[in-house]
Amino acid sequence: MAGQIGVGMVGYAFMGAAHSQAWRTVHHAFAVPLTPRMAVLCGRDAAAAEAAAAKLGWAAFETDWKRVVDDEDVELLDICTPGDTHAEIALAALEAGKHVLCEKPLANTVAEAEAMAAAASAAAARGVRSMVAFNYRRVPALAFARSLVAGGRLGELRHVRAQYLQDWIVDPAFPLVWRLQKDKAGSGALGDIGAHIVDLAQFLTGARITGVSALTETFVKERPLVVSSSGLVASSGSARGEVTVDDAALFTARFDCGAIGSFEATRFASGRKNSMRIELNGSAGSLAFDFEAMNELHFHDHTADPELAGFRRILVTEPGHPYVGAWWPPGHGLGYEHSFTHEIRDFLVALGEGSDPAPSFADGLQVQRVLDAVERSAAAASVWTPVR
Template sequence: MMRKLRIGMIGYKFMGKAHSNAYRSLPMFFPDAVKPEMTAICGRNEDAVKLAASQFGWMSTETDWRELIARDDIDVIDINAPSNAHKEIALAAAKSGKHIFCEKPLALSLHDARDMLVAAEEAGIKHMTGFNYRFSPAVQLVKKLIESGRLGTIYHFRAWFLQDWIMDPAFPLVWRLQKDIAGSGSHGDLGAHLIDLAHYLVGEIDEVIGMSETFIKERPLAEVMTGLSAKGNKNAPKGKVTVDDATLFMARFKSGALGSFEATRFAAGHRSTNSFEINGSLGSVKFDFERMNELDVYFTSDDKDVQGFRRVLATDPPHAYAEAWWPPGHTIGFEHTFIHEMLEFTTAIAEDRQPEPNFRDGVQCQAVLEAVECSIEERRWVKISEL
């Protein structure tokens, strides 16, 4: 069994830091796992990427992703650059025989996402899409409850991802608000996570109908952008916001279950409320990532005098990943989902299987995203099979 994987990472800001932390932490807490070797990090700004390499623990730097991919001391290409760069980098990495980890959304369009999947499969490489919320122990518990039948027939999946970080009209026009770079706004950034959780837990979506709104049409041009923060002058020239600020849609699953989805960056007081509720014939579950170690569970089989939602703390065995972390009741955080994600990725490569979620899941998510956009434009129900 291989003992290490040499990583070349493209991107060094928000997700770059999260991925770097995961690579560094993985061998400490999962000593039997394949060790990621942080070989090279790549970014266009030479000074900034060198600083990131020093801070995060990378061995070398590149300023041209093509040179990174061409290196013979790299096994894996990790793509966490903006969405408009994903396809070109992934196609080149696949052609060179490198395994690929790519952040979501997989691409700017379903057509591009499908091209990426075809290239990866033809190259025979391993590929993974970065849907990290699957790897919360509480979400893993939901999966277990559904697959074991303890929630019965699933009737409803309702989900909402609420943020408020761009509510100020003077907040600068960052790349996430530009369609040609990001692909979409809250829909693709936040809604993509909800869609993947729905696919993972409930199954494929059959048809959708949606609506969206851009509340602030223009914003001052940004001077500095870092992750979800930015600096600018409110009196600076303005640019057009070309993505949605909020998108809501309803869905019907192939199983017959019904779904509702809400993604917005205009929910005052919600820093990052990523939540869902699932209702089945034998029970229900409620999850909120702001309290990610907890799951509210209800079973209809409980005696009537004690029926009600119970709080389950998913921090100790037999809950997923618990054996690697702290004593019972000692919680974990956002960064741990990435560590679990990288555990799946590196283990799958070592075991010669495709990791989950992979590019197929990324394509499936992209199909729903585009079906919702089509529905909004044409004001009708849209079947995923139409695309």
């Protein structure tokens, strides 16, 4: 149908719900060139997939992603599954001529990510587009921060400090869900939340990480086994399984612009629910952001009169700030879900223009290479490890 694009989504849990909200909302908030038609949702459990489709606004449901790829009504595939399935689904969709939006991290291994990036490049030559879903790029305060850095307001970049702190698995009785299993998740806090701050640091600086020195730790090495993969998470009494991913990852890094960085990703920071923090220091100024105050950006102009200089709080809710003009009057803050709507908006605009969206699969591959270097460094007792 003219002006519409049929969307199929694989996966319907946390990320599936967030993406569904964005697909439902985007054309009501933004003048996008294509209106999404939520054609089909896919999940392995028929009853759960049918219920999710009805709840989240999808016209139909399916239990085999291959049938979604073959569906002529589906022109764009949204992948919201665990990392072990990303490569197979994305490669099949690109080969079938479907545009692809894939959740982060792009894959579980560098080899998978390389294959996906190569397929995406070949598909782009045929007009088939792809994008990795690093949604935090679309937080207005962070998009605004990028414009300040690109405009030279920080001068020569020298330091990057990034943290992503959560506490949802502090309790040793928390079950062995898929995110704690390497064969499904690829890595633990490193890939789940560390991938976000790696991408964000490279996005904000416009530079690449070239090497790392790292350590990782798994604090709780066994957890109760999960007996149900749908609905509420449950455990099976005394039966336990091995945790095969990291609970926390720390690393220092060098950037190709000459800056140095420190990174921390943990799911054991008691009291921290979703504290993603990043600070950039340059010769002419600094920026600081914390997602738990997501509508605020703190900026220091080091060229100002020292008697007046200091960090100032910018409330990023003005119509001229990135994305904000589509929403509410100044001072009325946005939320987590808006970052996904902005992400979908940018993808649809790129499709309408016939341009390559960002972050690309190549960007996702670069993040994967950093994650891989962190794991290799940690395994070698923090030896300095080039990103390759």
